[in-house]
Amino acid sequence: MDSDEEQQWVPLKNRPEWSDVVPVEQDDGPNPVVPIAYKEEFTETMNYFRALYRADERSPRALQLTTEAIKLNSGNYTVWHFRRLILKALSVDLQNELDFTEDIANANSKNYQLWHHRRWVAEILGTNATRQELEFTKKILSHDAKHYHAWSHRQWVLQELGGWEDELDYCHELLEEDVFNNSAWNQRNFVITRSPFLGGLKAMRESEVSYTLKAIVAHPENESSWRYLRGLYKNDNQSWMKNTQISSVCLKILIAKTDCIFALSTLLDLICHGFQASQEFRDAVDALRNSDLEQAESDLAKTICSLLETVDPIRVNYWKWRKSMLCQDAN
Amino acid sequence: MEMEMELPVATVTQHDQWKVESQVFRIYDLFGNLPPNAQSVMIELQRDNHIEYLTRGLRQLPPSFCTLDASRPWLCYWILHSLALLGESVDDELEHNTIDFLSRCQDPSGGYGGGPGQLPHLATTYAAINALITVGGDQALSSINRGELYKFLQQMKHPSGGFRMHDGGEIDVRACYTAISVASILNILDDELVHNVGSFILSCQTYEGGISGEPGSEAHGGYTFCGVATMILINQTNRLDLPRLIDWLVFRQGKECGFQGRTNKLVDGCYSFWQGGVFPLLQRVRSIIDEQLVLPDAGGHCTSSISEVGEGFEGTSSHVDDACHSRQEVNFNDIGYNFVKRPIEMEPLFHSLALQQYILLCSQEEKGGMKDKPGLSRDFYHTCYCLSVIGISRLRRLAVNEVTDLAIGEVEDQPEAVCSSYIPETPPTIESYSPPLFQSPSPLSDSLTTDSTHQAYHTHEFRVTPSDTKPASPPAVPAQSFKVEPKVVDPKPQVGFSGLAGVQEESGGATATGTNGGGVKMRILRANLSILNRSRRENMVRRALLGFRISGFVFCLISFSVMAADKNQGWALDSYYRYKEFRYCLAVNVIGFVYSGLQTYDLTYFFTSGKHVMQLHLRHYFDFLMDQANFDIPFDIGIFIRCNSG
Numbered sequence: 001m002d003s004d005e006e007q008q009w010v011p012l013k014n015r016p017e018w019s020d021v022v023p024v025e026q027d028d029g030p031n032p033v034v035p036i037a038y039k040e041e042f043t044e045t046m047n048y049f050r051a052l053y054r055a056d057e058r059s060p061r062a063l064q065l066t067t068e069a070i071k072l073n074s075g076n077y078t079v080w081h082f083r084r085l086i087l088k089a090l091s092v093d094l095q096n097e098l099d100f101t102e103d104i105a106n107a108n109s110k111n112y113q114l115w116h117h118r119r120w121v122a123e124i125l126g127t128n129a130t131r132q133e134l135e136f137t138k139k140i141l142s143h144d145a146k147h148y149h150a151w152s153h154r155q156w157v158l159q160e161l162g163g164w165e166d167e168l169d170y171c172h173e174l175l176e177e178d179v180f181n182n183s184a185w186n187q188r189n190f191v192i193t194r195s196p197f198l199g200g201l202k203a204m205r206e207s208e209v210s211y212t213l214k215a216i217v218a219h220p221e222n223e224s225s226w227r228y229l230r231g232l233y234k235n236d237n238q239s240w241m242k243n244t245q246i247s248s249v250c251l252k253i254l255i256a257k258t259d260c261i262f263a264l265s266t267l268l269d270l271i272c273h274g275f276q277a278s279q280e281f282r283d284a285v286d287a288l289r290n291s292d293l294e295q296a297e298s299d300l301a302k303t304i305c306s307l308l309e310t311v312d313p314i315r316v317n318y319w320k321w322r323k324s325m326l327c328q329d330a331n
Numbered sequence: 332m333e334m335e336m337e338l339p340v341a342t343v344t345q346h347d348q349w350k351v352e353s354q355v356f357r358i359y360d361l362f363g364n365l366p367p368n369a370q371s372v373m374i375e376l377q378r379d380n381h382i383e384y385l386t387r388g389l390r391q392l393p394p395s396f397c398t399l400d401a402s403r404p405w406l407c408y409w410i411l412h413s414l415a416l417l418g419e420s421v422d423d424e425l426e427h428n429t430i431d432f433l434s435r436c437q438d439p440s441g442g443y444g445g446g447p448g449q450l451p452h453l454a455t456t457y458a459a460i461n462a463l464i465t466v467g468g469d470q471a472l473s474s475i476n477r478g479e480l481y482k483f484l485q486q487m488k489h490p491s492g493g494f495r496m497h498d499g500g501e502i503d504v505r506a507c508y509t510a511i512s513v514a515s516i517l518n519i520l521d522d523e524l525v526h527n528v529g530s531f532i533l534s535c536q537t538y539e540g541g542i543s544g545e546p547g548s549e550a551h552g553g554y555t556f557c558g559v560a561t562m563i564l565i566n567q568t569n570r571l572d573l574p575r576l577i578d579w580l581v582f583r584q585g586k587e588c589g590f591q592g593r594t595n596k597l598v599d600g601c602y603s604f605w606q607g608g609v610f611p612l613l614q615r616v617r618s619i620i621d622e623q624l625v626l627p628d629a630g631g632h633c634t635s636s637i638s639e640v641g642e643g644f645e646g647t648s649s650h651v652d653d654a655c656h657s658r659q660e661v662n663f664n665d666i667g668y669n670f671v672k673r674p675i676e677m678e679p680l681f682h683s684l685a686l687q688q689y690i691l692l693c694s695q696e697e698k699g700g701m702k703d704k705p706g707l708s709r710d711f712y713h714t715c716y717c718l719s720v721i722g723i724s725r726l727r728r729l730a731v732n733e734v735t736d737l738a739i740g741e742v743e744d745q746p747e748a749v750c751s752s753y754i755p756e757t758p759p760t761i762e763s764y765s766p767p768l769f770q771s772p773s774p775l776s777d778s779l780t781t782d783s784t785h786q787a788y789h790t791h792e793f794r795v796t797p798s799d800t801k802p803a804s805p806p807a808v809p810a811q812s813f814k815v816e817p818k819v820v821d822p823k824p825q826v827g828f829s830g831l832a833g834v835q836e837e838s839g840g841a842t843a844t845g846t847n848g849g850g851v852k853m854r855i856l857r858a859n860l861s862i863l864n865r866s867r868r869e870n871m872v873r874r875a876l877l878g879f880r881i882s883g884f885v886f887c888l889i890s891f892s893v894m895a896a897d898k899n900q901g902w903a904l905d906s907y908y909r910y911k912e913f914r915y916c917l918a919v920n921v922i923g924f925v926y927s928g929l930q931t932y933d934l935t936y937f938f939t940s941g942k943h944v945m946q947l948h949l950r951h952y953f954d955f956l957m958d959q960a961n962f963d964i965p966f967d968i969g970i971f972i973r974c975n976s977g
Contacts, residue, residue, distance in 0.1 A: 024448075026446065026447055026448065027435050027447040027448060028432070028435065028447060029428075029431050029432055029435055029447075031424075031428045031431070032428065032431075032432045032435075033389050033390070033407060033425065033428050033429045033432045034388065034389060034392055034403050034406040034407055034410070034432070035390075035391060035392065036392045036393075036394070036396045036397060036399075036400060036403075037391065037392065037393055037394050037396075038394060038397060038400075039394050039397065042394075042397050042400075046400075050448055053448075072397060073397055073398050073400050073401065074398075075398055075399070075400075075401050075402065075445075076400065076401040076445070076449070077401060077445070077449075077450065077452060077496075077497055077500065078401065078444065078445070078449045078450040081450055081497065081498065081499055081500075084499065112496075112501060115501075116500065116501040119501075120499075145343065146593070146596060148544070148548070148549065148551065151548060151549065152544060152545055152548050155545075155547045155548065156545075159547075177342065177343075178342035178343050178344050179342065180342055180344035180345060180348075180595045181342075181343075181344060181595070182549065182593055182594040182595045182596070183549050183593075186537065186539075186548070186549040186550075189537075189538050190547045194547065222595070223582060223594050223595060224594050224595050227538070227539045227540075227579070227594060228538070230538070231537075231538025231539065232538075234538050265578075313682075314584055314585070314586060314588070314682050314685055315581050315582070315584070315680075315681075315682070316682065317678060317679060317680050317681065317682065318577075318581040318680045318681075321677070321678065321680055325621075325624050
């Protein structure tokens, strides 16, 4: 495979259109550290790139050379940067750029430069690119639903170019597929707080709370949905604490006795924010306790912390600390 | 849960998670069933192998590294910082070569690029500066052009408050951190650079509690470290909602014992630094956390005045614009330096022993180097960030188990030790951040160009010796404890750790149900507990081996001469050459002779340089095979003689 490619590749020094260019070697010094044993193709392409970059030659052949250089190392931001300068100077059809970045993404999509370039192109194309950009990110996300760069790009497209209409449905679709996909929950939060069509967080809160509670009841071990629920009340802890739906879902999960770490932790937070737990809650928590292991605490919040120290041992230091902070509050 | 696992309803997240869990728990199971001495070998830090892997990388890299051709200062930083963490330094020549190479990456108009002649970039600037500070000394420090660097930082500053990574580059939390930390450590941080950075970071704290790369994105370990560290360096930590941040952070450590980067993502050794490294920072801002906890509904909106660094500097409310900061007389360059000197005010909130277990058993490559998770391969990025964290973990353990000796915890748990770089996704392919947030602000020499008043030098900070500027040489700190500790550790290093009992039970992939705390006891051993004893024993064995090899060599020589001298005599008074057996015997003898000679040479070389002539993982098999073959020689000779005399 390799030898085939090498055969196909014609060294630049053998190409007549490059005969006027004097390649510039990399100035690595006599004894460089971290020296890379570059392949011949890499060295030569970069030598010619340096020559054009230094001469600031913004020509079609320079554009072609950046294509080759980027294919050899898509992390070289200098090459990408120079490519943008050339594109601006040549005023070429930027549609080709979208195809080019897609090619690069197919090889390796986890790369800052590629996405930054794509954003630059889409910004110039404007709303013409909206649909295409949403489709492109969707395609990437269909392979990797948590792709950080793809989500960032998609959010940028929505904010700058629009296309919000179907976004909540898209989030729902992804959550149906994988309710543990935290990126989809994050996007859902993004949509309900920023979409110009939905009226903002407060308008959406009620329906979102019931949507999320359903997801929580189905999978009480899913941290994503619990965090999303809490996020619906960002900067409004009082409404959160007073919502009886939330506390009763906690109670329900505690009574079921499985996967209750997040229910316990939520109940603890509720109490810290002034929630007055009824006897039912105390009984449910007591029923989870292994009386041999934990001392009975008069205070429900402390009991919960002690219980969490046992059922969630990896966070034992955290729960101990939370308990100690409760004491401070009392003082 | 068992039931559910059998149903075909597992989502992608669950499927991937269970797969990794089963891999990790298989290793822990295996470990748990080993006898104690085998356990101690398995959990040992392969210090020598790591050093060799790192040093080799500094000298030469294979063609596959072409994809990191725009990240070469990063490679320098990862390697040098790792070596420093191991208490090792490179020789003068390599130091000199490093300084020379990085100077070639420095742009004449400020900042460092990913290689000679490349555009200056904030991330590689950060890596280069920290690599140079790790090397230390006048030559290294005076090679940094601070005046031009300041101008470069100014050019990267964006009106939003954030920074661009390079000319026309992306704006995100990485850029803020790399710019601010570099400016802080070089004493060129001022109001202009700080302006609105805090607001930008604040806009990236998500509903989950962690920090994202850009406003609206998902909370992520790498950006969380960058964000928190930046807020500390600009004295605006109180603007973050710390209780929510901590709650998110502690939940990133999973039952695999390592950290994940985001909610419901897979564990990865490097996040032990990005997530785990935030804890030592938080341990120094206890008063702010306390205040936010006492007034839970004011979280992130503290209106009272908070003195973070003892500067008498007024805390700000998030309603007040950053402008209020600039009106204050604050020397930003003191903040980082004073911060690292602060005492640790609380216990770590993560499970440091468990983390250490993950790193040593799941991230460590026996032949040297560290990796993301079992099944993946090592790289310098993961080596750097996994090693960084062993530093904090073991120190933390000291503090936990020897609570009385607070001084130890305090002296050793310098967060600088934890610093590293950060690459949010698939590290080897992109630039990352490595942060000695905590290096001391200005160990620079007078020879540096200074072009404005904001470059106030702290004369008392110029010393770069490890003893008095811990912050400046973070690495050396934990490394020292590695070397010293085994002497004081008692011969029973295992620590019964029932905390992970639940882990064992849950290995089927189910989540914690556990009110019942029983289960298999998991033992966690102290790292490198017996490095010294073991290497002493190994040395003795090697010396004996050398003796045997030499005698083998001599014997072969003797038998060779005997046979060669026998030419004209023999049974029936004719030449042995007539017999095939003789030739065969002679050939075997020659092989044995050459082989013993080579082995002797290799061992001697090993004693002098600590390295084998050939580094092959099949070495041991080769040795075994050849030794077996050689073992045959006497029999052959015996047979030959019997033939002759028969």
